[in-house]
Amino acid sequence: MFGSDRLSRPVVVGFGATAIGRHPERTPNDLGLDALEEGLGRAGLAGAEVEGVYLDPQGYTRAQPPIRPQRIAERLGIATRALVEVECGGTSALLAFKAACQDVALGHLEVAAVIGAQCERRAFTAGMDAGDLDRIFLMNAMYGPWLGPYGVVAALPLYALCAQRYMHQHGASPEAVAELPVRLRRNAAHNPRAELREAITVEDVLASRMVSPPIHKLEAAPWSDGGAAAIVVSEGYARRRGLAGAALTGWGERHDDANYVPFGKELTRYPWIGEATDEALARAGRSRADLDVLEVYGAFAAAEYMTYEAMGLFDPGEAPAAVARGETAIDGALPINPSGGRIAMGHPPQATPLLQVGEIFDQLLGTAGGRQVAGAAIGLVQSEHGMMNGAGVAILERFQ
């Protein structure tokens, strides 16, 4: 594995995903392996060709027996060179993707399968036993010793605090925030996997329940079930097999020191996301002006605006006006979240970053159907964890 003086460029050559939404009768392993089968099929590869399995955890509210990657390999009936599970909140699946790309780049293996899946919407509605309750207490502790004691079990109220600051500081109106989900639904209408495809209006958004003021229900991504899988191979392997795809050309990553609320810092500025973006672009030898299409995290509308601004795509406070002008639409100057984003495509956090990678893969291959950005050749994926506490940014470029 080490000692080689050359790195192999990792190339995504296959992608699969389930419908995003509700799958009450299925398990995360079912959804992840359905996605993998589709991804392998699109690449024309057999399961036996997979040399490594890269996972993230199966969710937040359900306990998971250890050594899950080996059980996935057993279900697939494959012996491997690498079994990996990576966890860091919302970035988990992107960091599993990074781990796969690193192993491919180092020449440890040539064909890696990255799988992310989550299927636990039921856990909040069905009766809980003592073990489920314990799991909720465990999730409460994720918010740490300063916020956890206040009973926090969701990121939503914390994102409400930064949304309130954003609206206060920039004078963003409720209508301006509500505009984003309206726009994202227009994109999701062309995405057959998306959970929320029906058109809505600003009035619909503002009439929806105030789940954690100032956040309305339709400004929050749904907590979805879903699975996604990406097949990553070396450039040499892709050439030998004649496979087209999306090559990883740049990676950037930054994590602030705060867990959820960055006490004492501006709740509207997330400079580490900008630094991760700068790093990824510099590694790829690209600039923001080179980007044809972006998939940005955004689990809540105001936070998505703040992320656009943190990435240096718009000046602070300017994202709402740019979105309202159509700049981020599929036919705009800077198309962002043609998938519908988290808010309209749906958000199974443990699969979300791979859904973002998959959207860029489809855009670069020209297989994005009605949401195709014309001529897309260079794309960006940005995923985050906590309350935008850290971000991974990947630059993907068309490979053929």
Added chain:
Amino acid sequence: MSGSPPAPSPAKYLLRELDVAGHEFYRRLAEGRPATTRCESCARTGFPPRLRCSGCGGRQSWVELPGQGRLYAFTTQETALRFRAPAVLALAELGEVVVPGIALAAYSELRIGQEVSVEPRPEPETGLTLLAFRPAAA
């Protein structure tokens, strides 16, 4: 296995997340003296409290937090283990630091920048004393 195991305690994982500075923060709060740490070298006061300065690595000493401050942000939680709506989860600026707590007023009566006074309040489920902010009389 004979008999049922006892129900899990809501506080068991939270308490495991506390380091020495965290235990000291909640101990002082339980005594009615909210405090945080200040660096003896670079004089920076921060929240959360730390054993070592994150800026210069210097030794920290404990300083009491001001009893008055201003509301920085606030919301309500629809889903939570404790302090569900209509309780108001808030951040307040107390001197140099921003801290979390519960605002002792209805959401609709609060505004950013409002003056608040600090009231430590015991919370029975975890056994910890927490911060609460009472708006100054209008």
